[in-house]
Amino acid sequence: MALRPYVVSATDAIITAVRAEVADYQLPLQGNFGTRITQGVTYALGQFVGLLGSDTDLPDTRIYAELGRVEHRHGRTLAALQTAYQVGTRTAWQAIGDSPAAKGLPPAAIFALAEALFSYVEQLSAASVAGWAEEESMRAGSVQARRHTLVEALVRRPPVAQAEIERLVTAAGWTPPARVAALVVDDAVGVAARIPGAIAADLEPAGIAVVPAVREGFADAVRAAVRGRAVLGPAVPLAEVHRSAARAQSAWTAHAAGLLTRDPEPLLLADTHLVELLLVGAPDLAADLRERVYGPLADMPAGAAERSVETLRAWLDAHGDVATAAATLHVHPQTVRYRLASLREIYGDALDDPARRLELTIALRTPEP
Known part of the structure; x- marks a missing residue:
């Protein structure tokens, strides 16, 4: 194909333009970065030329999915990579348009070529988006798994050693508030996502969220986040969250059995039912x-x-x-x-x-x- 040498030779121009116009990529072309950007551009141009004139689907987009994953690992959004794709497309099209081989092409062929280029880059971009999203999903799942482990340890009785709690807190990437409260609710992870600073684990028979309790009226924020029946334990220091959880779990069980009827709200405050809970725990006395x-x-x-x-x-x-x-x-x-x-x-x-x-x-x- 007459255009091949002109398209392939655009590699250096594309790399130069991307590094000049995308701030995140203004790095020396050394090490992994240099390898990734050079390999990505070279492979993309060669594959594009090879697909011209055929109805074959993209044979391999793994390299571009990996680019998306790498962006995520470096803590970047997809904005820089998407901009790089746009800059690269524009530079490649300029190289094609300036080539002698394109001068004699009829308008219909020019339009078809432009459509093919833009469609091709869209597919590469979609592969990068998918790779970034996959990495995000894996990371989110990993973080939640560690937070699940932390919540289980926080509410365990007898209490887990403080050194182990500190290790789990660090692994979970959580900054614990000075005071917290245990919230027992079915969809604990979903509720915690609506409360800044909260973490949760979906346990049995009901999930537990550990919510910040450092401000007055924190129960109002919890009340706004819950969608169904929930029980909030007392505010305690982090080292005593197992006590708050035990109180809330006891109230949850009694409430589910219809033994606490004074509070019609979806969010029940365990400490407003201390006498009832005391008696529920001593049935003979009751x-x-x-x-x-x-x-x-x-x-x-x-x-x-x-x-x-x-x-x-x-x-x-x-x-x-x-x-x-x-x-x-x-x-x-x-x-x-x-x-x-x-x-x-x-x-x-x-x-x-x-x-x-x-x-x-x-x-x-x-x-x-």
């Missing part, structure tokens, strides 16, 4: 406390027993204020006094003894078995 309240009412009609429990709860919550309890129940204060008289007959001095009243208050919050 059963005895429930008996203190419900046992003496066993012989009453169901409706009367329910009203007695509601009245007792409202009166205790109101610290013995009849008017406040009546407002809570939407009844007349005299109705509350009447019911309290019946309750005193049932519970006796327990309504006047501070310790016994505390027992009754806790018993009324005891989850049903």
